[in-house]
Amino acid sequence: MSSSRRTGSLECANGRPFVADAFLRTRVRRFLKRIGREAGQVSEVAKSVYCAEEASVILEVADDRGKSGSRPAGETTGAGRETVATRKKIPLRFSTIIGSSPKLMATFNTVSKLADTDSTVLVLGESGSGKELFARAIHHHSPRRNGNFVAVNCGAIPEELLESELFGHEKGSFTGAIRTRVGKFEMAHEGTIFLDEIGDMSPTLQVKLLRILQQQEFERVGGNQVIKTDVRVLAATNQNLERAIREKKFREDLYYRLNVIPLKIPPLRERKDDVPALTDAFIKKFNRTRNRAVTGVSAAAISSMTAYDWPGNVRELENVCERMVVIKGEGRIEAEDLPPHVLDPGAWSDAPSPDMLLVGALEEEAEAAAPSGRVTEISDAGINLKEVVEEYEMTLILGALEKCDWVKNKAATLLGLNRTTLVEKLKKRGITR
Template sequence: MDTPRLLIADDDKKTRDFVAAFLKYKGYDVVQACDGQDALDKLETEEVHLVITDLMMPRVNGLEFVKKLKTMRPGTVIIAYSAFGNYEMASNLLKAGVFFYLEKPFNLDELETHVKRGFEHQSLQSQTYRAKPALKNRALMPNIIGESSKMLSLFELIEKVAESDSTVLIQGESGTGKELVARAVHDLSNRKTRNFVPVNCAAIPDELLESELFGHVKGSFTGAVANRIGRFEMADRGTLFLDEIGDMKPNLQVKLLRVLQNRELEPVGATRSKKIDVRIIAATNQNLEKLVATKQFREDLYYRLSVIPIFIPPLRERKEDIPLLVNSFLERFNRNKKSKVKGIDSDAMDLLVHYDWPGNVRELENLVERLVILKGFGAIGVNDLPEKFSGVTISPPSESMTLPDSGICLNTVVEEFENNLILQALKKTGGNKKEAALLLNLKRTTLIEKLKKRRLDTIATSFA
């Protein structure tokens, strides 16, 4: 996409022209439509990748327009705005496929931020679809959220792994969603109608874990007043998920290895073995290879478990998924907590995207829940975030320019640079031309002349 092209649909010509002028100044190729039907007609022939639309329009209203556009062009990024919005409307728009929703009156810089992100999202989406085959069962993994290349590769691997009956070892940092991946493998397998039985090996005391896994017979130890089946038998013909397998003690590792080799288990105190048909999915946040090297984990068990290894990337390696996760969590917690938080502003989102997330997705989910409870309504801003986010550094994009072989028009480039500085000064001073002139070391009259000559006065009024 050489020049980013977008369409603005709004029956209010004054607003439409104002937004179009601003975005043209920012370098976008803009197509205008006077309402939803006009936009649909233009999109039959015009090639655009992003649409900005008002909601209250004649002939075809905004929500109906969004639904028709998503049917016509599913990959189009849509930004919607309205002066009459509410939480229910915003929720319906997001469900219909809107990328972002703004309330009027909105800040033009905020709009431009979302336009930039929208084009980045569309570009990433198109690259991914070209690079990756269609995922047949993506809809069956609704709880795993992500559109980054690493996550799409993970989805593809889950599909392939599910078709086999081999043992799977899922590795990833704490909070990355290892149990979600395990459940997805089960749900896509031919065992999906049978039990999925999770066991956290680190949460059960060592002296109880053997009985918990393999069961016991009456009288086998003090307190064993009746026969009890273990998790293995509960998962018969289904899937057993052994979380935090790296914490399992050596004596139980031996017994687990025997079950994997012979497909038989022996309950505590029993004299006979039982045949068992269970698929094992194990998970750990530890480096099992290091544990093997230090003799803390059996090498033969490690190779039995890691027939098919799956690695889940940490959140800091797929930061483009953070806005998707935030919006998903916001929608869920708004619904569960009966709150009306409408979204998160661009500055706060930038801080979330640039944070390292040592607790990964779980940490992000817990933060969003906390913010929804404390905020209650309105949009989440920088001041609503915990103090630790004040130390997050956001690296500005490089402003360097390489001279192309074809050359440039120096006067045009210099003028654009000046225009950018002028608008920055006006923004910093809230539209006060006298103070902006002082920042630029210009006379006030000179600044006003430049604004009129370069037709920036209309945009400048938006900062007031």
């Protein structure tokens, strides 16, 4: 059989090329590898399967987006539109990361090169830049894609609980340990664990993490049994770990174990070409989740948004889009609907950072609509007071969560609620993060 000539094709029972059938994809690939091995063509077969699979599904993704008739918000028909040609260049498993700017495409290229190894990756980037999204892309592009992806925010869990969270604990190992608990490293066996905000980890836990990286083993809290684990470790931070090493806050040996391959995520100000597409996606999202009918964003508004530097990165942009959608409700968002710090950054240069302003800005909106805390005008049709109050309450809750980087304990304290009440309110509205 000639290795330079295709001699046939394989189709599913439904008549589609097998590579477009997600259920059969893995098994068929194994089957073809076996055929190829027997025919002495395993490398060509495996390569053609992979390439055909990627091409088929990428075209489906692009075609779906084209059929939806979606266009970037408002009048951003040029800069914001992701064409089919652009989408062909973006691997399927990057489809959750929106944008096609040169900086972003370069990052995609780097991820593609490092994903198929088991090397430890240290994801570096500012807060809100999307480090976890890229970590997930690495996992879903890797040979471990069929295993679990387990994310842990080391900065959001109290030190005394983080050890149990990571390594698990035995029954009776401490007060309240009424049963044995499996930790995140066990959950991630044969998969990937993502340790976000690794710079916040205590020196004691740094030692235990170092052991896992070196020996792939650990014990549960209160246990003596050595547990072996096969897991790829991805870590992320927005801190300067080299400075933390000099200040004796972070172990140098752990740093070198984690920083085998550094991956720098560009801040939004370095990929402003992606702002229109991101804005469009967020407006569609919040129209759906907040039951609004905003039709788009004017060219003037998009121009101001693109000119703004977004110190809070994609998270700040998402925050601003949610605010505009909730408050505008319907119609097109104009430049005057933008928050003041986005519309005129120079006038706010000495103000607190934008992601700290949401609650205060919303309070100003409410005061403008209802001076002295009273609604001055109610139409003859009346209002639904319960809905108005619930909507305003949820806006404040979301503002507090953004301010606290979605650490629910801190947000609950800021709002004067207990954590359980906060979680119940979010669950009621179907909000997860």
